[in-house]
Amino acid sequence: MAHDFDTMLRTIKDKQWSLADVDWDAPGAETITDEQRPKLKQFMADLVWIENIGAMGFAALADKAPTETIKQIYKYFHAEEQKHANAELALMKRWGMLDDGETPEPTVQVKMAIWVLDNFSDDMPLTGLATLIPMLECALDGALVKFLLDEVSDPVCHEVFRHINSDESRHIAVDFQVLDVVGAGPVRRQLIESAAVLKPQVLLGLIVVFVPLLNKMRDNIVAMGLSEQKLYNAVKRFVSNGDRSANTRRIPAYQMFKQQARMVIDRTHPYHRFLADPLVKLTNAFPARLLGKPPSWSKELTHEPVDR
Template sequence: MDVARMLEMCRRDQWRIEDLDWSVTPRALSREDEIAVCQYFTDMSGIELLAGALFEVQRDQARDATLRKIFSTFVVDEERHSRVATLLARHYDVHRYQRYELNPHLVRFQKHFVNAVQHLAPDIANAYITTGELLLDVALLRSLDDYVDDEMSHQAMKLINRDESRHIAVDYHMSEYYASPEYEAWLASRPKKSVLEEARAAWALVGFMYHAQPFFRDVFFRPMELVDPTNRRLIEAFKRIQLLGRKTDHVNRPFTRFLRALQDLFNHPVSGPILGPAISRIMGVDPKVIRVLYDEEEERRARAASFDALAQEALEAKTLS
């Protein structure tokens, strides 16, 4: 990826909330659908702010000046997305059936996730950020837009998705860097952490992983059961995540080995049925997305492809009907 060109694109493709036509009349929704849609957009506003906070951490950790500028534009993007999501929740709140607030699991998870990203190695943080962006962009946003099926949502999601495409392209670029000898050398050059620093990092990871499961369940998986009942987009997003993992599975760091071991145990015919529920709780995701979602040919192509090509394939997955 040409980072200078990406920065130019980030600056060029900025847009304003006022660019959207908020005068359109919302499509008539049933009581249940109106409540669900308003809650999903309310939670989306919090997810976008969480993404913005994570990009702030990445900006502060980046050593390249151009990347820092790119991440700064991402922070602006996510703040704008959050505001748009809040306005969409109000737009569809026609009958005022109830008051909408952020899911409490999202609120608790946000604090622990940002804390973990600040304390853990950058490659671990990037892996989770990339996972979240793929879930949001490939699965949730597109499926929610299709479910609402309304001109106001279509306008907003078109622009938000354009921003998210840039974010995913950079996520894959950072994944390539974190799998490189250059990053390994940088890690080796870092001062050894003190016992206290190691303890803080471990505690941050435990807090994050403990709160991940209820967060993903309430904010991603349950909404997807309604807006994507076939699971095709959810499965597609996790398949992209798994294929990216196979591209980088030569990276031999402790946390990478830990996650790989958990997935292998889950998919083993003997240990899977016994340890599956515990593994799902530790990893924080639904069992259906821990199973292997790709075939041998897809794995072979992923290993041979460039990171840019994998990013492009992930972005093309957004066009699934």
């Protein structure tokens, strides 16, 4: 199947927006109730940091992109994920959840994911990263956003997420197009990339970091009231998009993450009892100070509206 990445790049450039396009003082902030605010604050904080993990993933993918056009697309996606995080911070500020200059504290699982991507993304194969990112976007980002828009009536929130959802639809489209292209490559390359996933630092990162991260996020959003069915539908979107391509189905990393996604949403699966839940407890007890200082880019997070 031929994919027109040049046209997609032009579309991405044409569809750029900025926080300055939004009237942050418009009516509607008062619709957030005192009862909603505490849980919504944690919910939004999780969303902000998921966006930043996505941004880091796209930055790493840009270095591994199979063509120059795809590299440029990934660079735009990196910037867009950062913009999404800043827009979500602006909503938190609008709703009285943040003081001036305050950034929500990431969970230890998020800190560990950032540390792994900062230190080991160069060792992660293209197929692994290119599969992990759409899984996070479909299963977590997609589910979170849909739930948020059902729960919050603030029209500014809905305006912001119209922009974000428009961006994310292009991210997901490109994610699966790239997987289709990569999956069409020679079997030898698939085997080499699969072996790269088994490197100790990569495997450890995937198991010890992303397993508890996904489980923690899953439980947090279910505790907020997201139905299991909606979470299932979000994961189903990832699987149905991937399975549509015979080339993508050839990628071992895709098959691995597909099975993990299915286990994540099934709370009765032994995966939770014997792996994910113990790892959540283990990482909760991990001293965050051992992960070092936050990366320098985290200081660039801001709720202040800026032009393109």
